[in-house]
Amino acid sequence: MDDDEVLDAVGSRLRGFRQALGLNLAELANRSGISISTISRLERGLVRPGLEQLLPLARVYGLPLDELVAAPRVGDPRVHLKAVRKHGLTFIPLGVRAGGLQAFKVIYKPISKSRPPHYNTHPGREWLYVLDGSVNLVLADQRTLLKTGEAAEFDTMTPHWIANARDDQPAEIIAIYGHQGERIHLTDL
Template identity: 55%
Template sequence: MDTSEDVLAGVGPRLRALRRARGATLAALANETGLTASTLSRLENGKLRPTLEQLLPLARAHGVPLDDLVAAPPTGDPRIHLRPVRRSGLVMVPLTRRAGGIQAYKVIYPPAGRTATRKPRTHVGYEWFYVLNGQVRFLLGEQEFLVGVGEAVEFDTRIPHWIGSADERPAELLTLFGAQGERAHLAPSRH
């Protein structure tokens, strides 16, 4: 792994290559960045250790992200490694890890008959779900719906509701939930 000295040592040649690729002189770059031509020359030759105050105007002048000047290592693993949560017979796999805002889950409902009693609940928020596999029995207020694969539902969670598998197979859903009442707005594609 590169040390900070290795990373900083590579800045000079990158700065020189960027300036030359633009066809800019040290004097022109000095006018553009507010740094002196002498400072720029010493940075390019590795005789001066670059500071953030010097690198920011250089990144702007060259039109590149600061990370490109220092050849920053790639960011950490972007994959989400969260553990499934088992609650009331459900398996909930969190798909987001940020606090607040809309949360995404894959929820697996056990086969019908293995679920606790159908007891509609209410809570603050707004929910959207999409059926990935199986069939879902969905109670909303006084209404009952059967929701199949490829169908989506959006509802205000302050209305009494209950969700469960409609048959002998588990039902798998992709669920978005916003505690503050955010709504999922999906626009149909326009071809």
């Protein structure tokens, strides 16, 4: 698809996103700061959008610009995973998006049962899914054993600690951190 074809298809994409959110033209105009008539002309393909229209629409729709206009993908889409090790854990980023939610595969080495909990607190929420093995999730004084295929979500202002539940095999989880959680967990890796 060449640039003209991409630009010609933008209007119908914009209409589709608006309709998918259940917004009428007036509601979208109110949220985006773009006039109703301009939005209508954009959606009908009578004018080609510029950044001054696309940026506010992307914010309202919660989409990156390239997805909003169906820009052709360029370059290698693979994420080049680079493991980082800290405190006996291995963090592997599963995406390259800066800011917002970040997903990581986290590997917990087998540990001694006598290791005392090291509690963390920070603003935000954390979500985790156990890929393999089992982990102990301790929230304040409540201990939960999570096994392969189980997930948990919690407010990270609650004192929390996660550790491998076994001393004979590693445990692997997928963890999703918000911006605050990423800072707490990974700044000095």
